[in-house]
Amino acid sequence: MTSIRESIDHHKNTGGQPPFSPRELQQWTELITANPYRNYLYSYPHKTAYRGFASPLSLEELWRDEPAESFFLYMHIPFCGARCGFCNLFTLPDKRADVHAEYVDALERQARQWAAFTGHKPYARFAIGGGTPSLLAPAQLNRLFAIAADIMGVDLSTTSISVETSPETLTGEKLSILKEHTVDRVSMGIQSFVAAESAAIYRPQDPDVVYRALELLGKYDFPILNLDLIYGLPGQTVDSWLYSLNQALRYAPEEIFIYPLYTREHTIVKPGDLLQQQDIRHECYQAACLLLAEHGYRQYSMRRFAKEEAGTSKAILDYSCQEEGMVGLGCGARSYTRHVHYASRYGVSRKATQSIIAEYVGAERYDTADYGIVLSLAEQKRRFILKAVLHSEGLPLADYSRxxxxxxxxxxxxxxxxxxxxxxxxxxxxLRLTPEGLGYSDSIGDWFISGDIREQMKEFVLP
Known part of the structure; x- marks a missing residue:
């Protein structure tokens, strides 16, 4: 790839598109297509590039100068009923009601301190994620909306609200709470309708429980129902993948997210566990694109497909796709200002997550940031490009110049x-990816990571 790097350096700051040679183009294309699933870049920079700050940063100062016109409030509930075999997120299998209550107490303390820093601009969006927020008891679930409205100042009647759920945690009482608080998007992770495939990723899931949850959700008629499915599971075939997708389509969800399976050394299902089977992920992806298009779904990214008429009746404020002004409450939540991203420490193992959650719950003050990354101008530019070009809306070149x-x-x-x-x-x-380009979003995103960020990610050691 040296020749491509030399061409890039030669054309730097010329302001025009350089013509790469056929050989250079072939080299690059092979790099992108040889391994489409090398890295899922769901945020940039990745949290493994975060480090402890030399000295704590004042949140009052960070948010006072944040130029975003509206904010996004995110609450993170880091508890699940069980840990899925592919999961490397910050989450802890723990169903104890008293543990959940202590955690929500801490989240409320944090909100009371942060409201003074972030209350000067309106919230366009509010999301509760995890983990599995619907694992909480109804009283605790109710408290989250009270914290958002009464403490953080979120206008629930005009703010887009999304809540993540799982089939086994849904009840009529919990869905009534979501409906009462004008939630307009409910997202449910199903992953597969085939019991053997779910079991292979350590996700014990009875398909009948999934069907009952979907029937129950249908009675509440939320404006947007999103269903998550995963392709490339152990033992899965293209036919069984399309079976799961067709089962989801029976319920006509307004939105469907399809995820390729990723395995890492610190997940329960290891990369080596899949070496004995053919990698069918790209074939599954292409088959899904055709099927979803036939059912009237428009593709917005490599993962997101939605009906064009899907939406809410709320008059929602504009919010940048660059995700600046992200206010993350809870242990594991990230916060994004234009120049600084920060969060709690990152962990995956049970011991590490327990320790980090205990530290969060035991804290009295939440008014400084001590772990994250300060974005240079060069990294701000990369983030701006990535967050736009990997979605069907594309990157308006004039917006970048402005x-x-x-x-x-x-x-x-x-x-x-x-x-x-x-x-x-x-x-x-x-600048907009073609349908073929969208299919290689993960490898394109990985290719565009800067050398500095890539080095920091490589040096990161999980606790």
Missing amino acids: RFGSSVWGDHPELALLVQSGFARDEEGI
Whole structure:
């Protein structure tokens, strides 16, 4: 890849798209297509690039100067009934009601301190994620909405609200609470309708429980029902994958997220566990794209498919897709200002998550950030590009120039490789991935990680 790097350096700051040679283009295309699932870049920079700050940062100062016109409130509930075999998120299998209550107490203390810093701008969106928020008892679930409205100042009647759930935790009482508080999107992780496939990822799940949960959800008629499914599971075939997808389509969800299976050394299902089976993920993805299009779903990213008419009747404030102004309450939640991303420490093992949660619950003060990353101008530019180009809306080149006072092509001439390869088009000033390009979003995102961030990610050691 040295020749490509030399071409990029040669064209740096020219302001135009460099023509890469056929050999360079072939090298790059092979790099992208050889391993489409090398890394899921759901945020940039990844949390493994975070480190302890030399000295704590004042949240009052961070949020006072945040230029976002509206904010996104996220509450993280880090508890699940069981840990899935593919999960590397910050979550702890713990069903104890007293543990949940202590945690919500801490979240309320944090909210009372943060409200003074973030209450000067309205909230456009509010999400409760995890973990599994619907694992909480009804009283604790109710408290989360009270914290949002009465302490954080969220107008529940005008804010887009999303809540994550799982089939075995749903009850009529809990869904009534969501309905009462005008939740307009309920997301349920199913992953597979085939019991053997669920068992293979250490997710004990009776399909009948899933069907009952879907029937119950249908009675409450939330504006948006999202269902999550995973392809590439142990023992799965393309046919069994399409069976699960068709089962989900029976309930006509407004939104469907499809995820390729990722395994890592610190997840229960290890990468080596899948070496004996053929990698069918890309074939599953392509089959899903065709099936979902036939059922009237529009593709918005590699993972998100939705009906065009899906939405809410609320008059929701505009909120940037760049996810600045993200106010993350709870242990494990991230917060994003334009220049600083911060969170609690990152852990995956039971011992590490227990320790981090105990530290959070035992704290009295939450008014400084001591762990995260300060984004240089160069990393802000990369984030801006990634958060736009990996979605069907694409990257408006003029927006980039207004924001940074420079040209996308001048700053990152290597993006011309996307266009020359046919993975993207420059459509009237919007750099947008083609349908084929969307299928390689994970490898494209991984390729675009800066050298500095990649090095920090490599050096990270899980506690």
